[in-house]
Amino acid sequence: MKTNRLKNKILLTLVSVILGVATIVTLYNIIHDKGQNDLRMEEAYQNVRLNYEESIYETVHFYTARAHSNLNSPGVMDAILSRDHDRLYQLILPRWKVISNENSSLVVMQFHNADGTSLLRMHQPDVFGDPIALQRPMVAYIHKHHTLVYGFEEGRQGLALRILVPILNQGTYVGAVEFGLSTPFIIDKIHRHTGYDAFFLVKEKILGTFSHVDRYLAVGEYRAIDVDPELVPLVKLYQSKYDRLQDTIIKYKNQTFAITTVAVNNYLNQPIGAIIFVHAAPDFWEHVLQMVTATGLIALIMMGILGWMISRLYDSISTQMNFQQMYNQTILDAxxxxxxxxxxxxxxxxxxxxxxxxxxxxxxxxxxxxxxxxxxxxxxxxxxxxxxxxxxxxxxxxxxxxxxxxxxxxxxxxxxxxxxxxxxxxxxxxxxxxxxxxxxxISSMQSISMTDPLTGIANRLHFTMVYEHAINVAFREKRPLGVIFFDIDYFKHINDKYGHLAGDKVLKHISQVVSKRLRKSDIFARWGGEEFVALLPDTSFEESYQIAETLRQTIEAENFEIAGKITCSFGVAMLEENESADMLLKRADELLYEAKASGRNRVIRQELRETH
Structure with a gap:
């Protein structure tokens, strides 16, 4: 009887513990998963916003370059200055065909005179000379401020992302070039990056050319345009639930969708609408129900079998754990x-x-x-x-x-x-x-085979050993890799004038100065004589150049005691696709010698060499 009571007491305690643990674990997992779900939703929103901003930036950058390319074409500036509509049209037409074919969403390419009139519409070449600045605030703005301006604005072609680039002739503002891209371009671009469906909303009070259209869906003070027909039922459901824009979760036809809004601004960075992003999302509460159900079933199963297994498993596990600990400790002690x-x-x-x-x-x-x-x-x-x-x-x-x-x-x-x-x-x-x-x-056996005995930095052997591996990592993980070659200007003169001991001091001094300004992840080595090399893993082209320029300025400003002021010449190269290790070093070395040949005490990078 006592045995049964003890057994029942143990089982009751075991059941209580299992239920308590299951409850605590379930609550903890719900709270944890809720936090993770919220974090994922926030990350998804940030990803959408970032992709939107990057898409706008890339588009503006691309068409700004297109504008300058057109303006730099022979005869174009003369045609603009003389306001020769027909000549300008003939010069730009071949380029217009190319850029309009490469992007079907490009609906506007227009040249504006500085007095506010239209010089040429490539999309409507027969319409020109009208006072467009009176109708288009963005055009009036660039005529007043003479600076790049972009944003969403309506026009004859409807709502579009418009990019206006100033035309300057020897510093004098003479007009502007405009590109306009329809809203599906931005939506399609983001869809390719994120996989999310999207559509534009425009504030009703600034609809302009859309004001007469009554088929667009209303969401609070906004009107939806370019809505995919498959999304219309979902938008209507959203419209019925909310009278203003907000990020939310909507369940439609047994599927959960995350709704994310990103503000759309005009050229003055004022909100004129929004983009609604729609993407499928896991149903958190369905996940909770499944988790509670699974936890309950597991708890029941555990209560059913754990009572029978507990005593036998305890002894077995205890023996195995003790043996494993002894085994692990024996290996460590060996x-x-x-x-x-x-x-x-x-x-x-x-x-x-x-x-x-x-x-x-x-x-x-x-x-x-x-x-x-x-x-x-x-x-x-x-x-x-x-x-x-x-x-x-x-x-x-x-x-x-x-x-x-x-x-x-x-x-x-x-x-x-x-x-x-x-x-x-x-x-x-x-x-x-x-x-x-x-x-x-290693106190009594410090290896010197990998260290330059004079400067204390890595020697050429050390550099060579890590160099191949760094290139393989850069190719495999698609990360940038920079190399800096530099040597001391007129070092032979230092040795001849002050002696080799003074030259050695200069080498050590420069090694210390450079080592302090490089990161621990960089590899800095003496290549030979007065020549040094630095390997910069995971470093962009511009960062590599800035590091070299900082080193050059620091060395130039340093006082080298007997030798006084010393300068160095630098060559900076970046690893290119499918490039061999030897070729990268060769290019960096050639850039170094180009720096020396062009006057010393300077940094030559590949970009500068290729553009001259």
């Missing part, structure tokens, strides 16, 4: 170097060599005094030495993200300083992550 396992924040396990080095009996004893082994890290004389935080990353994450760098730590115990080489491996299981870190004592 390694002669200090080894730890950490979750990135605190110690999880360590071998006996580690504990003996720090004079602790167990991991628990160590954790009572220190949350992390990084408490012992000391600053070194180079950037290779790890600190608890580097570039706003914990040291474990930093080592994991920078496998090409040789990482070291400096630790002092009992007044004895030891330099350790740090190797790290990452173990992942589901959402859990563990770092296995091996500290190898």
């Amino acid at each position: 390694i002669p170097s200090p080894v730890i396992v950490t979750d990135g924040h605190q110690l999880v396990a360590a071998n006996q060599t580690f504990l003996a080095y720090f004079h602790y009996e167990s991991v628990l004893d160590f954790k009572r005094d220190h949350a992390c082994v990084c408490d012992y890290f000391e600053e070194g004389d180079t950037h290779d030495y790890l600190m608890p935080m580097l570039n706003e990353q914990r040291w474990t994450d930093y080592v994991s993200d920078h496998p090409l760098i040789d990482h070291k730590v400096k630790i002092t115990i009992d007044h004895k300083t030891t330099i350790f080489d740090v190797k790290l491996s990452v173990l992942r299981f589901q959402e859990e992550k563990r770092y296995v870190v091996i500290f190898t004592d």
